[in-house]
Amino acid sequence: MIFLKYRIAEQKIKGIITKNKSTTILQDVVDVLYESFEKYSWVGIYLVKGDVLILGSWRGKQATEHTKISIGKGVCGSAARSGKTEVVDDVSKDSRYLSCFRSTRSEIVVPIKKKNSVIGEIDIDSDVPSAFNKTDEKFLEKIADMLRQHI
Ligand code: SME
Numbered sequence: 001m002i003f004l005k006y007r008i009a010e011q012k013i014k015g016i017i018t019k020n021k022s023t024t025i026l027q028d029v030v031d032v033l034y035e036s037f038e039k040y041s042w043v044g045i046y047l048v049k050g051d052v053l054i055l056g057s058w059r060g061k062q063a064t065e066h067t068k069i070s071i072g073k074g075v076c077g078s079a080a081r082s083g084k085t086e087v088v089d090d091v092s093k094d095s096r097y098l099s100c101f102r103s104t105r106s107e108i109v110v111p112i113k114k115k116n117s118v119i120g121e122i123d124i125d126s127d128v129p130s131a132f133n134k135t136d137e138k139f140l141e142k143i144a145d146m147l148r149q150h151i
Contacts, residue, residue, distance in 0.1 A: 006139045009036040017146050025150045027057040029143065033124070034059040042101060042125040046076060047151060048118055053080055056120070064100040074098035079109040080118050085137055089130040101125060108132040110140040112147050120151045 042060030046053040055067040104125040112120040
């Protein structure tokens with residue numbers, strides 16, 4: 001039963017991506033992710049522009065001051081550099097972490113890749129400690145793969 005939420009969200013996102021020809025795809029996907037999982041407290045998509053990440057669409061209670069992050073800096077920049085998903089169970093224990101919201105306890109960053117280079121990433125903050133498990137990782141990697149053609 002617990003996996004049903006992921007399946008439903010995946011179907012909704014598939015629908016957005018296959019049917020929607022508008023420019024709101026990234027925002028629509030962010031909205032589905034934010035609305036589908038209570039533990040996803042802030043959801044954003046960053047886009048790689050040269051050697052920086054620029055915040056594209058986002059949804060959460062507050063805006064972040066980190067709208068531009070150098071590749072290699074923070075958890076986001078690390079994932080952009082390595083091309084690997086980063087899961088931080090306790091942000092207070094990760095020296096790379098760039099703080100955005102006082103309430104954040106854990107974070108996941110999933111790179112969006114095209115031909116092996118990182119073109120963007122999904123960044124999710126949670127107010128719940130250790131919020132992101134293997135199911136979240138696999139699910140978000142699938143979504144990142146679907147977004148590849150729309151960035
Ligand atoms: N925490 C991120 C910065 C982005 S905010 O979470 C929205 C980082 O360490 O790179």
